[in-house]
Amino acid sequence: MAVLFGGRSSEHAVSCVTAAGVLQAIDTTKYDVVPIGIAKNGQWSLVSANPAEWSLRAATLPEVPVSEESVVLSSQDGSRELVAHAAGSLPRSLGRVDVVLPLLHGPFGEDGTLQGLLEMADVRYVGAGVLASAVGMDKHYMKVVFEAAGLTVGPYEVITARQWLRDPQACLDRAGALDFPLFVKPARAGSSMGITRVTDPADLPAAIEAARLHDPKVVVEAGITGREIEVAVLQGRGTEDPRTSQPGEVAVQDGGHEWYDFEAKYVDGAAAELSCPADLPADVSARVRSLAGTAFDSVGGEGLSRVDFFYTPDGQLIINEINTMPGFTPISMYPQMWAKSGLPYSELIDELISLALDRKTGLR
Known part of the structure; x- marks a missing residue:
C-alpha cells in the first residue's frame, strides 16, 4: 500500500504531520508500506518511512523535498504500478499498489482531484470519493448541500x-x-x-x-454563540448506516488563542482540551450523532469524516462543517474521539484500509 502525503496546498505541513502519526501506528507486519511524498511543486517521490522525519520538531514545519527521482503511477490499464524515474537511469518498479492512503489536506489532495486520478488509474483508496471530497472541501457548496438535507447552518x-x-x-x-x-x-x-x-x-x-x-x-x-461539538464518522459495513463516535467538545484553553486556530490545532498541544464524551443531555448526544450521520450521507461520504457543530444556549445544533480527511496528528480530534469510543488508533487505521479494499473504483 502507498501512504501519500505532502502536496501542493498550504496544508502541506499538516499533511506531513498527519503522515507521521499514521506511519508510527500502522502495522508494518501486515502492510507493505510505500511512503510517497508530494513536494510543493507537485513532484511525487519515494521518501523516508521514519515518522520522526515528518513530525513537528521544535515547532519547525516539515516539508517534502524535491528529489532527483520522481515516482509516477502507471497509466496502463489495470497496472496499478508505481514506477520511479531518474535522469540517466532506467525506470525501476516500486511494485503494484493495492490501496492508497491519501493523507492530503486542502486543494490538490482533499478536494476530489487526487481521488479522480486514482479512480482513472483503477486504484482503491481510503476516504471520500470525487464528489464528496469536492463538496466537503468547498464551504459554500457544503452549506448548500447541508441545507438541502434539512440541516441547520449559520448565517x-x-x-x-x-x-x-x-x-x-x-x-x-x-x-x-x-x-x-x-x-x-x-x-x-x-x-x-x-x-x-x-x-x-x-x-x-x-x-x-x-x-x-x-x-x-x-x-x-x-459568529455563533455556542459550544463546539464534534463527531467522528466511520463508514458502515455493506449496507449499514455510518458509525458515529461519542460526541466530543473542544475547549480552547487560556494562553493566547481566542479560537481554535492553526496553532491550537497542531502546534500547541496544551491549547485545546477534548472532552469525550461531551457533557450533553442523552437526547442531545443522540441527536448530534444522528445529524452527523445525515451530514455524512448528504455529501455521499465514504471512509471517514469529522462533522463539527455548534450547540447553542437555546438548544439548537447548527452544523459548521464536514472534514472528509480529518487530521491524524497526535493531538487531532478524530482519532481521539474514536479511541475514547472504544476503537484504538491502530485498529481505526486497519478498519479504514479494509473499507477501502472492499470498495470498488468507478460508479458505486
Missing part, C-alpha cells in the same frame, strides 16, 4: 473573485450586515489556514484579502 455570505473585483463595497455591505464577530474564511482551505476573526468592520477588507491569498472565493460567517 453566511459568499464573496466570489468576480464580485470582489467588480464591486468590493457591495461585498463589504453584504458581509457587514451579518452579526459580529465574523469569521472570514477561504472557501476551499482547511486547518484554519487564512481564517480571520473580525470584530471591527474596518478590519473586514484586510481579512477578505488575507483569505484570498489561499482562495479567490471567500466565505464570511456570522
Whole structure:
C-alpha cells in the first residue's frame, strides 16, 4: 500500500504531520508500506518511512523535498504500478499498489482531484470519493448541500473573485450586515489556514484579502454563540448506516488563542482540551450523532469524516462543517474521539484500509 502525503496546498505541513502519526501506528507486519511524498511543486517521490522525519520538531514545519527521482503511477490499464524515474537511469518498479492512503489536506489532495486520478488509474483508496471530497472541501457548496438535507447552518455570505473585483463595497455591505464577530474564511482551505476573526468592520477588507491569498472565493460567517461539538464518522459495513463516535467538545484553553486556530490545532498541544464524551443531555448526544450521520450521507461520504457543530444556549445544533480527511496528528480530534469510543488508533487505521479494499473504483 502507498501512504501519500505532502502536496501542493498550504496544508502541506499538516499533511506531513498527519503522515507521521499514521506511519508510527500502522502495522508494518501486515502492510507493505510505500511512503510517497508530494513536494510543493507537485513532484511525487519515494521518501523516508521514519515518522520522526515528518513530525513537528521544535515547532519547525516539515516539508517534502524535491528529489532527483520522481515516482509516477502507471497509466496502463489495470497496472496499478508505481514506477520511479531518474535522469540517466532506467525506470525501476516500486511494485503494484493495492490501496492508497491519501493523507492530503486542502486543494490538490482533499478536494476530489487526487481521488479522480486514482479512480482513472483503477486504484482503491481510503476516504471520500470525487464528489464528496469536492463538496466537503468547498464551504459554500457544503452549506448548500447541508441545507438541502434539512440541516441547520449559520448565517453566511459568499464573496466570489468576480464580485470582489467588480464591486468590493457591495461585498463589504453584504458581509457587514451579518452579526459580529465574523469569521472570514477561504472557501476551499482547511486547518484554519487564512481564517480571520473580525470584530471591527474596518478590519473586514484586510481579512477578505488575507483569505484570498489561499482562495479567490471567500466565505464570511456570522459568529455563533455556542459550544463546539464534534463527531467522528466511520463508514458502515455493506449496507449499514455510518458509525458515529461519542460526541466530543473542544475547549480552547487560556494562553493566547481566542479560537481554535492553526496553532491550537497542531502546534500547541496544551491549547485545546477534548472532552469525550461531551457533557450533553442523552437526547442531545443522540441527536448530534444522528445529524452527523445525515451530514455524512448528504455529501455521499465514504471512509471517514469529522462533522463539527455548534450547540447553542437555546438548544439548537447548527452544523459548521464536514472534514472528509480529518487530521491524524497526535493531538487531532478524530482519532481521539474514536479511541475514547472504544476503537484504538491502530485498529481505526486497519478498519479504514479494509473499507477501502472492499470498495470498488468507478460508479458505486
